[in-house]
Amino acid sequence: MKFSHRLYEKVREIWEKTHQHPFVDGLGKGNLPVESFIRYMKQDYIFLIDYSKLFALGAVKASNLETMAAFAKLLHETLHGEMELHRGYAAKFGISQQQLEETKPTPTNLAYTRYMLNVAQNGELAELITALLPCMWSYWEISRMLANKYPEASKHSLYGDWIKMYASDEFGSLATWLIELLDQLTEGKPERELAALEGHFLTASRFEYMFWDMIYEGEDWPV
Numbered sequence: 293m294k295f296s297h298r299l300y301e302k303v304r305e306i307w308e309k310t311h312q313h314p315f316v317d318g319l320g321k322g323n324l325p326v327e328s329f330i331r332y333m334k335q336d337y338i339f340l341i342d343y344s345k346l347f348a349l350g351a352v353k354a355s356n357l358e359t360m361a362a363f364a365k366l367l368h369e370t371l372h373g374e375m376e377l378h379r380g381y382a383a384k385f386g387i388s389q390q391q392l393e394e395t396k397p398t399p400t401n402l403a404y405t406r407y408m409l410n411v412a413q414n415g416e417l418a419e420l421i422t423a424l425l426p427c428m429w430s431y432w433e434i435s436r437m438l439a440n441k442y443p444e445a446s447k448h449s450l451y452g453d454w455i456k457m458y459a460s461d462e463f464g465s466l467a468t469w470l471i472e473l474l475d476q477l478t479e480g481k482p483e484r485e486l487a488a489l490e491g492h493f494l495t496a497s498r499f500e501y502m503f504w505d506m507i508y509e510g511e512d513w514p515v
C-alpha cells in the first residue's frame with residue numbers, strides 16, 4: 293500500500309467530520325453568513341503568509357533541482373494565485389491589503405502555523421510534507437465534494453470562486469505532485485519513521501478541522 297493511502301485511511305473520519313462541518317456546508321449551500329466568511333478570509337490570509345514559508349523551506353530541503361523548482365512554483369502559486377483570491381474578496385468587502393496583513397492570528401491559527409513551521413525547520417523533507425499536506429489535499433477534497441453535492445455551488449455569486457479555485461485541476465495537480473513525492477520519499481522507510489510522519493499528518497488534519505471550527509465559533513483570545 294502506498295504511504296499516502298495509509299495516511300488517508302488514518303484521517304478518513306476526521307476529514308468526513310470536516311466535510312459535515314456547518315461552516316464548510318454553508319460554503320456549499322451558499323448560506324454561510326458573510327461576516328463568517330470575512331473573518332475566515334482575513335485569518336486565512338495571514339495563515340497563508342506563514343504557509344508560503346513552508347514551500348520556501350521545502351526548496352531548501354530538496355535534494356535536486358527539479359524538486360527545488362517545484363517548491364518554488366508552489367511558493368509562487370500561493371503568493372500570487374491563492375492569496376490573490378483572498379485579495380479579490382477583500383477588495384469586494386472594502387478591506388485593504390494592509391488591513392488584511394495586519395490581521396492578528398487567533399490562538400488556533402497561531403498554533404497551527406507554528407506547529408507546521410517547527411516541523412519544517414527541524415525535520416527532513418518528508419516530515420515537512422506530511423505537516424503541510426492536509427492543508428492542500430483536504431481543500432482539494434472539500435471543494436470537489438461541495439461541487440458534487442451542491443451542483444449550483446460553483447456558480448454562487450460569493451463562494452463560487454472559492455469552490456472553483458480549490459476544485460480546479462491546477463490546484464489538484466499541485467496537491468497530487470506533493471502526494472507522489474511523499475510516496476517516493478517514504479519508500480523503504482522503517483516503521484518508526486513512518487509512524488512519526490503519520491503523527492504529523494494526523495495533527496495537521498486535526499488543526500484543519502479546528503481552523504474551520506474556530507471561525508465558526510468566533511474563537512478569540514480570552515484575555
Ligand SMILES: Cc1ncc(CN)c(N)n1
Pocket residue numbers: 336339340374426427428431500503
Ligand atoms: C487553513 C487552510 N488550510 C488549507 C488551505 C489551502 N491551502 C488554506 N488556504 N487554509
